[in-house]
Amino acid sequence: MLILECPYCGVKxxxxxxxxxYEAHLKRFGPGSSPEEFEAYMFARKNPKGVHFERWRHTYGxxxxxxxxxxxxxxEVFGTYPAQVSEPPPEIIEKIxxxxxxxxxxx
Amino acid sequence: xxxxxxxxxxxxxxGFASVREIGPVGMITLRAKGLKSLEKAVKSVTGTKxxxxxxxxxxxxxxxxxxxxxxxxxxxxxADVRTALTSIAKSLAKEHFLAVDVSDARAVFRIxxxxxxxxxxxxxxxxxxTLQPGELRRTRAAQVAAALWQQDDGYTLVCFRSVASYxxxxxxxxxxxxxxLKS
Numbered sequence: 001m002l003i004l005e006c007p008y009c010g011v012k013x014x015x016x017x018x019x020x021x022y023e024a025h026l027k028r029f030g031p032g033s034s035p036e037e038f039e040a041y042m043f044a045r046k047n048p049k050g051v052h053f054e055r056w057r058h059t060y061g062x063x064x065x066x067x068x069x070x071x072x073x074x075x076e077v078f079g080t081y082p083a084q085v086s087e088p089p090p091e092i093i094e095k096i097x098x099x100x101x102x103x104x105x106x107x
Numbered sequence: 108x109x110x111x112x113x114x115x116x117x118x119x120x121x122g123f124a125s126v127r128e129i130g131p132v133g134m135i136t137l138r139a140k141g142l143k144s145l146e147k148a149v150k151s152v153t154g155t156k157x158x159x160x161x162x163x164x165x166x167x168x169x170x171x172x173x174x175x176x177x178x179x180x181x182x183x184x185x186a187d188v189r190t191a192l193t194s195i196a197k198s199l200a201k202e203h204f205l206a207v208d209v210s211d212a213r214a215v216f217r218i219x220x221x222x223x224x225x226x227x228x229x230x231x232x233x234x235x236x237t238l239q240p241g242e243l244r245r246t247r248a249a250q251v252a253a254a255l256w257q258q259d260d261g262y263t264l265v266c267f268r269s270v271a272s273y274x275x276x277x278x279x280x281x282x283x284x285x286x287x288l289k290s
Binding site: 008010014016060061064 | 160161174175176178232234244245246247252
């Protein structure tokens with residue numbers, strides 16, 4: 001079972017109280033972008049075994065979108081943070097590096 | 108004005124805890140964040156201070172609950188909602204806010220008795236051991252959204268009116284005699 005702490009209301013919400021929003025930190029390619037960029041934005045998603053950044057919505061709680069860093073293989077949660085950022089905050093990166101020294105980084 | 112009618116007209120059940128639908132209760136959803144006069148506007152309606160994160164401030168038959176970083180739920184007698192909306196509009200004039208009367212969109216239940224928490228433990232993924240008095244928890248009751256908090260010798264649960272009979276069914280089933288989780 002996955003338990004994520006909502007950064008907006010502080011509730012330790014169990015997976016059934018949340019809705020998944022899939023991969024986080026996507027950069028949008030809209031009008032004016034090349035077909036390859038648009039295709040990648042539209043369809044190409046990371047599917048790592050290991051560290052992954054995701055969007056989640058606290059549907060049955062405060063209703064806010066937030067972001068979470070977790071390991072897809074072990075369900076270990078490294079942390080959650082508000083969604084108004086374009087990259088994971090440094091403290092989350094630090095935590096992941098401490099737990100997964102061979103992790104290749106966010107990019 | 109026509110008489111307000113609650114969703115289940117006060118249905119009740121007595122099992123290992125008592126369950127009853129109360130209401131109609133006046134409710135106002137107030138969406139606003141970081142406004143100067145917000146504290147004053149809430150106080151003028153409920154007589155309470157602005158609740159901190161996840162808290163509910165109760166003052167007799169009035170209360171103000173924190174629902175999300177930019178949302179509050181004001182509870183008050185059904186008949187006073189209209190004047191309350193006027194008073195909020197006056198206090199928050201020229202500021203960005205939204206206040207809506209949602210009294211008729213909600214159903215409210217009371218679950219009372221020594222083992223009231225056990226009725227809810229079966230329905231919601233909430234750790235009742237760590238739920239503080241005066242803390243409002245938005246969660247789900249089986250398949251529908253609900254908000255609950257401890258008050259006096261029991262719990263109050265708020266859900267949408269459209270699912271009132273579903274929630275009553277859940278509570279009745281959960282509170283069946285001899286169906287306690289622990290005695």
